Amino acid sequence: MPLQSLDIKRRSATTTPSPSVRAPASGEVAKLIDVSKCIGCKACQTACMEWNDLRDEVGTTSGVYDNPRDLTEHSWTVMRFSEYENTESGNLEWLIRKDGCMHCEDPGCLKACPSPGAIVQYTNGIVDFHEENCIGCGYCVSGCPFDVPRISKKDHKAYKCTLCSDRVAVGQEPACVKSCPTGAIMFGTKQAMKDQAEERIEDLKERGFAKAGLYDPAGVGGTHVMYVLHHADQPSLYHGLPDNPKISPMVSLWKGAAKPLAMAALGIAALGSLFHYITKGPNEVSKELEDEMERKDREALEKEDAP
Amino acid sequence: MTRSPRDLPRYTPSERANHWVVGICFILLALSGLAFFHPAFFPLTALFGGGPWTRILHPYVGLVMEVFFVVMALRFWRLNVIEPRDVEWLKNTPKLIDGNDEDMPEQGKYNGGQKLLFWGLVAGMLLMLASGLLMWRAWLNLPVGLVRAASVLHAAAAVWMIGLIILHIYAAIWTRGTLRAMLYGTVTRAWAKQHHRLWYRKMTGDNS
Numbered sequence: 449m450p451l452q453s454l455d456i457k458r459r460s461a462t463t464t465p466s467p468s469v470r471a472p473a474s475g476e477v478a479k480l481i482d483v484s485k486c487i488g489c490k491a492c493q494t495a496c497m498e499w500n501d502l503r504d505e506v507g508t509t510s511g512v513y514d515n516p517r518d519l520t521e522h523s524w525t526v527m528r529f530s531e532y533e534n535t536e537s538g539n540l541e542w543l544i545r546k547d548g549c550m551h552c553e554d555p556g557c558l559k560a561c562p563s564p565g566a567i568v569q570y571t572n573g574i575v576d577f578h579e580e581n582c583i584g585c586g587y588c589v590s591g592c593p594f595d596v597p598r599i600s601k602k603d604h605k606a607y608k609c610t611l612c613s614d615r616v617a618v619g620q621e622p623a624c625v626k627s628c629p630t631g632a633i634m635f636g637t638k639q640a641m642k643d644q645a646e647e648r649i650e651d652l653k654e655r656g657f658a659k660a661g662l663y664d665p666a667g668v669g670g671t672h673v674m675y676v677l678h679h680a681d682q683p684s685l686y687h688g689l690p691d692n693p694k695i696s697p698m699v700s701l702w703k704g705a706a707k708p709l710a711m712a713a714l715g716i717a718a719l720g721s722l723f724h725y726i727t728k729g730p731n732e733v734s735k736e737l738e739d740e741m742e743r744k745d746r747e748a749l750e751k752e753d754a755p
Numbered sequence: 756m757t758r759s760p761r762d763l764p765r766y767t768p769s770e771r772a773n774h775w776v777v778g779i780c781f782i783l784l785a786l787s788g789l790a791f792f793h794p795a796f797f798p799l800t801a802l803f804g805g806g807p808w809t810r811i812l813h814p815y816v817g818l819v820m821e822v823f824f825v826v827m828a829l830r831f832w833r834l835n836v837i838e839p840r841d842v843e844w845l846k847n848t849p850k851l852i853d854g855n856d857e858d859m860p861e862q863g864k865y866n867g868g869q870k871l872l873f874w875g876l877v878a879g880m881l882l883m884l885a886s887g888l889l890m891w892r893a894w895l896n897l898p899v900g901l902v903r904a905a906s907v908l909h910a911a912a913a914v915w916m917i918g919l920i921i922l923h924i925y926a927a928i929w930t931r932g933t934l935r936a937m938l939y940g941t942v943t944r945a946w947a948k949q950h951h952r953l954w955y956r957k958m959t960g961d962n963s
Contacts, residue, residue, distance in 0.1 A: 461794040461797055462794060463794055463795070562790070562791040562792070562794070562797065563797065563806050564794060564797055581806070583800075583805075583806030583807045583809065583810045584807055584810055584892075585791065585810045585892070586890075586892035586902075587791075587906070589892070589899065589902075590899060590902050590903050590906055595899065599892060604807070604893075696900075696903050698900075698903035698904055698906070698907050699903055699906075701907055702903070702906050702907045702910055706907070706910055706911070706914075707792065707793050710792070710793075710910065710914040711793060711795075713914055713918060714914065714917055714918060714921065717918045717921040717922060718921050721921060721922070721925035721929075724852070724925075724929070725925075725928070725929060728852075728853065728854035729854060730929055730930075730931045731851075731854070731856055731929050731930045731931065732931045732932075733931070733932065733943075733945045733946055733949045733950075734857065734949065737945050737948060737949055738945045740945075741943070741944050741945035741948060742945070744944070744961075745759065745761045745944065748761060749760070749761065
């Protein structure tokens with residue numbers, strides 16, 4: 449992360465524009481993962497660990513190829529292996545998907561984050577966590593439609609794939625892209641990646657995958673990590689990739705309409721009280737009653753004092 | 756402290772301390788909770804030592820408040836059972852708000868409004884506790900759908916609670932001579948006769 453960024457499109461818990469004068473003239477970036485070309489070698493996972501200096505705990509084998517079993521604060525990308533019996537073709541298909549942050553155009557994590565500047569979206573589309581501003585509340589986990597952010601048990605900060613924002617900032621491709629031996633992971637402008645995907649999809653269709661297509665879900669405004677899927681009609685085949693991801697209505701309500709409504713309600717209660725006092729005056733004991741009771745008090749005390 | 760031997764005791768020292776523990780916790784929780792709820796209030800985290808400290812402290816303060824609130828509710832719930840005369844009183848609240856509390860129906864230790872507030876707070880406290888626990892990521896990692904629903908509920912219940920407490924504080928300031936009941940425990944006989952005549956009669960035996 450540079451000391452100063454002039455290319456911030458969106459910033460968490462911030463209601464005024466951030467410095468955004470700098471934007472890539474060639475357009476936003478995207479990573480394209482061609483699932484049909486992936487051989488599951490995990491070179492991308494290794495490259496990610498290496499570039500970002502992350503070492504996950506060595507786990508135990510559990511009978512599947514997924515290793516580690518899930519994303520963690522140390523594993524920002526994980527290969528997900530799914531076995532799919534295609535009843536149409538009679539083939540057993542081994543669907544391998546590189547899981548990690550999708551870098552949504554409309555990021556649920558950023559919407560949910562309460563800490564100013566803990567999550568930013570750059571003008572090139574990358575969604576990045578700035579952990580020095582992270583307070584560890586986990587709201588990003590609630591906001592994410594893809595179950596990506598992980599809170600570290602050690603420092604209680606949220607971590608996820610940065611799309612190698614540090615490499616991209618100096619004109620390099622993400623580490624995973626560089627390491628992929630089959631060219632299944634590609635990187636470029638979003639438009640270039642869409643064009644590339646189109647060619648691949650055509651090719652796949654010719655090879656019998658009639659439902660091949662691009663995964664760039666509109667529900668989150670599109671993503672800056674896209675997949676070419678052989679079965680684009682059933683994304684959930686790929687280890688539960690959401691068919692139609694969008695920010696949960698609960699999160700939209702909580703971090704949307706609820707905020708002005710709550711502020712208005714509390715403002716009315718507070719100001720209403722103040723102006724009620726000013727217009728109606730205090731609720732005092734009536735003068736008549738006060739005099740009467742004072743007299744009674746005096747009499748009672750005199751009686752006590754009398755011998 | 757007794758200002759006059761004729762003053763009527765309304766709250767024991769233990770009841771007052773109990774109330775203020777809950778009150779202080781509530782203020783701390785409202786300030787820290789609002790900081791998480793709306794960016795405009797995020798600077799309030801500075802009062803608690805920054806964002807991470809606010810996140811760490813908020814749930815523990817919440818638990819302290821809940822424990823002391825349960826004790827307080829057990830002490831006062833019997834006095835807050837809604838009776839027919841409370842409904843009558845509530846029907847007359849427009850008159851009260853208009854500044855005329857002369858011919859309000861006679862009330863016991865608590866009036867209908869105070870009783871409604873009591874049960875509103877009991878409901879709010881229960882919702883806050885349940886939803887807050889579900890959101891407590893330091894200890895629990897529950898299914899995301901549940902946490903999302905809890906987050907909405909926690910925010911809604913918090914607005915409900917803060918709103919009630921604003922009215923609670925205002926009513927205490929507006930009705931002169933009330934604050935001292937929670938500060939040093941007594942009220943004047945005139946105050947009692949004007950605002951809680953049935954309670955006044957019970958306390959003094961004066962049926963005039």
